[in-house]
Amino acid sequence: MNLYKITGGIHGRNSKITSEAPHTPYFITETETGERHETTAAELGEVLQFRFPKLIFLSGCRTGEAADKGAVPSMAQELIELGASAVLSWGRPVREKTATATAAHLYGKLAAGYQLTEALASTYQELFRQKFPDWHLLRLYVRGEFPGAFVQPLGDVPWFPVEPAYELFLDEQTRLVRVATPGEFVGRRRNLQRCLKALRTATNLGVLIHGIGGVGKSTITARLLERLTGYDRIVIYRELDEDKLLKVLAEQCTSEQGQDILNGKLPLMQRLTKFFQAGLNRQEQRFVLVLDDFEANLEFLPNVETFSNNVETFPKDVKTLSKNVETFPKDVETPSKNVDTFRGTSLHHNATSQNENATPLHQNATSQNHNAAPSHQNATPQNRNATPQNRNAVPSRQNATPQNKNATSLQPGALLKPGVVEILMALLKAIQNSRLPHRVIITSRYEFRLPELNHRLYSELLAALQDADLVKKYRRLEAFNGNLAIDGELQESAKKAAGRVISASYTSFVSSVVG
DSSP states (O other): OOEEEEESOEEEOOTTSOOSSTTOEEEEEEOTTSOEEEEEHHHHHHHHTTSOOSEEEEESTTTTOOOSSSSOOOHHHHHHHTTOSEEEEESSOOOHHHHHHHHHHHHHHHHTTOBHHHHHHHHHHHHHHTTOTTGGGEEEEEOSSOOOBSSOOOTTOOOOOOOOGGGGOBOTTTOOBOSOOTTTOOOOHHHHHHHHHHHTSTTOOEEEEEOSTTSSHHHHHHHHHHHSTTOEEEEEESOOOHHHHHHHHHHHOOOHHHHHHHTSSSOHHHHHHHHHHHOOSSTTOOEEEEEETGGGGEEEOTTOOOSOSSOEEEOTTOOSSOSSOOOOOTTSOOSSSSOOSOTTSOSSSOOOOOOTTSEEEOTTOOOSSGGGOOSOTTOOOSOTTOOOSOTTOOOOOSSOOOSOTTOOOSSTTEEEOHHHHHHHHHHHHHHHHHTSOOEEEEEESSOOOOSSOGGGEEEEEOOOOOHHHHHHHHHTSTTTSSSSOOOHHHHHHHHHHHHHHHHHHHHHHHHHHHO
8 A cells, every 4th residue: 555545624632522632633534334433643553553555645634733732743743653654734724626636636646656755846836836825734744764656657558447336337228337437426425334334244145225216226336346345246237037147157257167067957046056165266256246227127016915914013113003003804895805015104114024022913904094094985993092103104124124934025016026036046045055255236216025035135225315415416516516607596496396306206106116
């Protein structure tokens, strides 16, 4: 590692905070799962002590400034004392444009093979030429000799960079990229953190990312692939069948034994298990398989029972059912023979759970949502005192797991095609039996349930952008970033209209599923 950069504002612990080292500068960072953590120079030094890079760039204001409270060194100085060779930092607060221009020019020169001193001198000259008033606040701390060049100039040697993850998501007809590039990507930090944690959890086989069309399911998958280092990537677009699965695995396989296994006569699950165990190109090879736009493998039938006839249980935090479930007599006519699905309940959260204390649902019971009432006008609940707690609430638990192993879908009318069930289950069982950390990422407009192993597939609902993420997205658009002279009221009207379109799209999406 030649260069390690940390970006952000520097903070200092003051006397009001209980600390062994008051006034110590720190960065506010996040853990992998999103919790706040105050990272000091001492903690950075502990992590990097045996692998300090040639240069650490603390791109945060005041990282090169010593505190005025006693003999407390700057963060840059402390890292030097802990063993770093060279630390670049800012002595005072600088403008965002200055920091951006500095990084762009400095990295360009270092990548071209300039020595650190040459790249830094060129950066000072460029900032001065562009009349940045704070050009001189960039400070370099060095221990011992100055680092030389970080890379060798390429010259005429051909260079083939690693294929970016987003280029794996191509439209089959236009061959154009279907997802946002890293420069276009906005927000989704919490979704990424949850999915990444799930993919790195040993008991999970993969994740299912679901939500309305165009919300960014494939894009967030591309970002996940970038973070899953060391994995060989395979993307299967839309329809999944045995031939397609074996073909993409064979294309990645350079092992004769692996090719023989894939072309063998064993049943699919046994073949895949043997391949993952003994047919890999190298012992440490790992696959992450993306099944993109997987809704193409679902079928939608009117008036079907998507829950099994067996009793389903719901967790305590599901608010669509009252504690006292209204039970209708068996002879009451209902829209379908046995009403096991409820209109008005959530289409995108798993509504069933292994929670033993959850309220059981009678096969012929109907939801407290009055839109789900039976078609018979005179039908009357046997329990007249049952009162809905929240008629419009939806289940809030995303990862609830069904007790009934025979259930195949949460969506009314949305079922996995029979042939696809066999192939997907063969793939997941093979990964499970291999006892190796291969992973599967599925993107789909609709959530579905597997006959088994559903508890091994983490489910993540991807909703529309909101709040700060939406503001960032607006700022990427020419009409909202200030580059064009557009009336503010017109901008607000456009935002409201866009909100109505999103709301209407989601309503249409829900109606198409329950309809």
